[in-house]
Amino acid sequence: MGIQIAYQDVSLPIELNWGMEPFNAEPPRSALVSSYVTPVDLFYKRNHGPIPVVDDIERYCINITGLIETPKKLYMRDVSFFPDFILQYVNLVGFSTTNRMLPKFNVTAILQCAGNRRTAMSKTRKVRGVGWDVSAIGNAVWGGAKLADVLELVGIPKLTSSTRSGGKHVEFVSIDKCKEENGGPYKASIPLSQATNPEADVLLAYEMNGEPLNRDHGYPLRVIVPGVIGARSVKWLDSINIIAEECQGFFMQKDYKMFPPSVDWDNIDWSTRRPQMDFPVQSVICSLEDVQSIKPGKITISGYAASGGGRGIERVDVSIDGGKTWIEASRFQKTGIPYILDHESSDKWAWVLFKITVDIPRSTQIVAKAVDSGANVQPENVQDIWNLRGILNTSWHRVEVRVGHSNM
Incomplete structure (x- = not known):
């Protein structure tokens, strides 16, 4: 040049x-x-x-x-x-x-x-x-x-x-x-x-x-x-x-x-194998660390979800009992504008943020998983998608919360 x-x-x-x-x-x-x-x-x-x-x-x-x-x-x-x-x-x-x-x-x-x-x-x-x-x-x-x-x-x-x-x-x-x-x-x-x-x-x-x-x-x-x-x-x-x-x-x-x-x-x-282009559906809890001590009571869980290929996020499910039961989190992009899947008001290449407030009385494992517009779901276990280069880890995201001095 x-x-x-x-x-x-x-x-x-x-x-x-x-x-x-x-x-x-x-x-x-x-x-x-x-x-x-x-x-x-x-x-x-x-x-x-x-x-x-x-x-x-x-x-x-x-x-x-x-x-x-x-x-x-x-x-x-x-x-x-x-x-x-x-x-x-x-x-x-x-x-x-x-x-x-x-x-x-x-x-x-x-x-x-x-x-x-x-x-x-x-x-x-x-x-x-x-x-x-x-x-x-x-x-x-x-x-x-x-x-x-x-x-x-x-x-x-x-x-x-x-x-x-x-x-x-x-x-x-x-x-x-x-x-x-x-x-x-x-x-x-x-x-x-x-x-x-x-x-x-x-x-x-x-x-x-x-x-x-x-x-x-x-x-x-x-x-x-x-x-x-x-x-x-x-x-x-x-x-x-x-x-x-x-x-x-x-x-x-x-x-x-x-x-x-x-x-x-x-x-x-x-x-x-072909070069990787697209990426699978992904979600991560960002408001908590992998292991975090909290006080008993209500907490707000928030994070991001995204999928490749312009696919939107159909829903984000959160579990506060290690994946036994699930509740749906709210989804949004721009403040004050509801996120509507595949709508012209939504950014198809961007992430979707999620949030939910829950009551945590005891120590537990909190899990998040997302579903995209193609009905693709994050895999449950990282072992099933392990690969030697460590790419595309889209398994359920898990964090451990410790409440007071209670045991898991």
């Missing part, structure tokens, strides 16, 4: 830090239910290498190449809306802004690491990966250009599944360098049919919660692929390639795949 790139690691003292290089951290679980939209400084950080710093925004561009007829360089001024004083500078130095009319869209969507809740899975059998608790997830308002609009600039119509040259996948390549790629860039891909579908809401995002992306979250430009695991929403975008087969990068072919419990590191064959 002909720009200066430095690398740095950024940390926040309020977070649970699982590694400084690469920097990975998550907020306390209680912070997640403090607001529907997760503040930027409370949004989990997932990196595979040092955080790149792009200093020269005027020279920064992404290359769109591959199995297309009209390759293109795309500058920030081509996809984003700048304040007037910046536009005056851009015009003064003679840069063209002819493509600047790409419409901006705001999409409220969660990002969730495939390894969210990995620590609980590792208690069954050891797994490899960042030791996430329950907070490797966040809900933000992403602002940017739809990828479907961007691809039209290189001659790919909307709702296209294959280019004339045989391109069927869109590969995103990062500035980020990581050891798993032998020092090469992080990369991932999605099907072209998804990338060119305006309803899929795939973005080239330059804003997060109404502000420019910060360095932790992909400044100056990143991909947001709603409804799939966070590993496909590539940060610090360097190039977009239209390719015939799915990306052959490490994190598509030798990571983030779901294997049965019978597979271990001695008998694994990565080629037998």
